[in-house]
Amino acid sequence: GAVVSQHPSWVICKSGTSVxxxxxxxxxxxTTMFWYRQFPKQSLMLMATSNEGSKAxxxxxxxxxxxxxxxxxxxxxxxTVTSAHPEDSSFYICSAPGRSGGANVLTxxxxxxxxxx
Amino acid sequence: GNSVxxxxxxxxxxxEAFLTINCTYTATGYPSLFWYVQYPGEGLxxxxxxxxxxDKGSNKGFEATYRKExxxxxxxxxxxxxxxxxxxxxxxxxxxxxxxxxxxxxTSLIVHP
Numbered sequence: 001g002a003v004v005s006q007h008p009s010w011v012i013c014k015s016g017t018s019v020x021x022x023x024x025x026x027x028x029x030x031t032t033m034f035w036y037r038q039f040p041k042q043s044l045m046l047m048a049t050s051n052e053g054s055k056a057x058x059x060x061x062x063x064x065x066x067x068x069x070x071x072x073x074x075x076x077x078x079x080t081v082t083s084a085h086p087e088d089s090s091f092y093i094c095s096a097p098g099r100s101g102g103a104n105v106l107t108x109x110x111x112x113x114x115x116x117x
Numbered sequence: 118g119n120s121v122x123x124x125x126x127x128x129x130x131x132x133e134a135f136l137t138i139n140c141t142y143t144a145t146g147y148p149s150l151f152w153y154v155q156y157p158g159e160g161l162x163x164x165x166x167x168x169x170x171x172d173k174g175s176n177k178g179f180e181a182t183y184r185k186e187x188x189x190x191x192x193x194x195x196x197x198x199x200x201x202x203x204x205x206x207x208x209x210x211x212x213x214x215x216x217x218x219x220x221x222x223x224t225s226l227i228v229h230p
Contacts, residue, residue, distance in 0.1 A: 006160065034217065042155070042204045042223035049217065093160050103149040103168045104210045106218060108160035 002028050002098050006109025013084055014117055021079045021112045023094035029074040030096035034106070035067075038091040047092075050077045084116040119144045123207050123221035130197055130228050138192040138224045140181075140207035148209040150174075150183050150190040155204040155223070164192075164205070202228045 003026040013019050023033055035047045048058045048069050056069035066088075068080040081088050091113050095106040124139040142148065149168045153161040165174030170185035179194045190207060207221040 004160075042225065044206070044220050044223070046217065095161075100163075101166065101168070103151075103166055104218075105151065105163055105166060106153075106161075106208075108153075108162065111158075111160040113158075 001100075002026075002096070002107040004030075004094065004096050004107045004109040006094050006112055008112055009110060010113045010115075012115045012117065015085050016083055018080055018082045019084055019114060021081075021092055021094075021114075023077045023079070023096075023109050025075045025096050025107075028096075028098060030077070030098075031074060032097060033071060033077040034095045034097075035069060035077075035079050036093045036095065038093060038111070044093075047079075081114065084114070086116045089114055089116045119148070119209060119211050119219040121207050121209055121219050121221035123205075123224050126204075126223075126225040128224060128226050130226070132199055132228055132230050133196045134228075136192070136194040136197045136201075136226065138205055138207075138226070140190045140192065140221060142188050142190065142207070142209050142219075144188075144209055144211040144219075146211045148211040150181070151208040151210075151218070152179070152181055152190070152192050153206040153208060153220075155206065157203070161206060197226070197228045199228045199230055202226055 005024045031052045033050045048056045050056045050069045050071040052071045071077045093111040095108040151166045152164040154164045165176040167174040167183035173182045204223045
């Protein structure tokens with residue numbers, strides 16, 4: 001089945017530095033990927049939709065200059081948290097859409113836990 | 118717009134108890150409905166799905182039936198195990214709307230031995 005690989009799983013960084021999270025579709029091409037942020041008490045917030053070969057579409061309230069998204073190829077999307085601060089600490093999850101059993105389904109990466117000191 | 122409402126958690130059960138997690142939705146068009154599961158420290162995994170009214174999705178002992186008349190997709194399992202402890206998300210795609218899925222807030226399930 002479809003697999004999405006997300007790295008790193010855990011990252012700790014100092015305030016003011018930038019962190020890059022990679023999301024790869026391993027056995028299929030993903031022209032679109034979704035980036036979510038998960039807050040405490042488990043709610044998922046869609047941050048942006050990355051599109052191969054074009055600019056990402058950001059959800060309202062998400063800072064484009066802080067959360068840089070690049071979809072460089074049909075199998076790779078990256079999220080860069082720039083000038084990270086402690087309030088950016090969170091669990092970030094990517095996903096890619098595909099087809100399964102006649103339905104559109106999402107395949108998720110394992111998530112990346114970011115801690116900003 | 119589309120929306121998904123799940124019962125508040127946490128749901129705490131003893132092993133072998135019966136599980137129901139309620140999910141209702143509003144959507145345009147003819148949505149496909151899903152349950153995703155998230156184990157601690159991991160991303161989400163598709164648990165089961167149903168693409169049309171009266172379909173029953175099932176996997177790993179879990180079941181959910183697509184009820185168009187009540188706009189519901191409740192998750193059930195007859196006998197839960199400690200290993201079922203996780204967060205469960207109800208979600209939908211609407212064929213009449215955008216490709217972006219709509220998720221519920223998630224329901225945490227805790228199963229005690």
